[in-house]
Amino acid sequence: MLTLHAAPVVRVTPGDAAPLHDAAVAVDGDRIAAIGPLAELRETYPRARVREWPGELGPALVHEGPVPDAPSPRERIHALLRRGATAVLARHLGDAELRAAAH
Structure with a gap:
């Protein structure tokens, strides 16, 4: 099932100087399908489950x-x-x- 992991701040790269705000990471199984503004990803993936996280999401270190x-x-x-x-x-x-x- 595709899941949108949403957060107030999403960093695309470690130390990202320009993080995305009110954004999400679309995850399909064990793969990232997309990263972008939450509103856009909700439109693109209307049947996706949405998990809202406080704080920041960022890449693994x-x-x-x-x-x-x-x-x-x-x-x-x-x-x-x-x-x-x-x-x-x-x-x-x-x-x-x-x-x-x-x-």
Whole structure:
């Protein structure tokens, strides 16, 4: 089912200097179908479910470097989450315990 994720502010890129206001992200399954003003997306996708979120929506932050050191694999993953990362490149999840903690 196509869903419009709407928010007062939508950032298209990290650190976007000109975010969209009263906008939405149209998501179909696991893919972004469109980004734009909420009113326009409602017209384009009249049967879409609408989820309204407070604050800002923005792109995922991918951690591109090695996973920080910490006492346990779980704490290493939590260190990334505290930094705002939502994804890690697979090549940095070398050992099985670290991969398990990330899933």
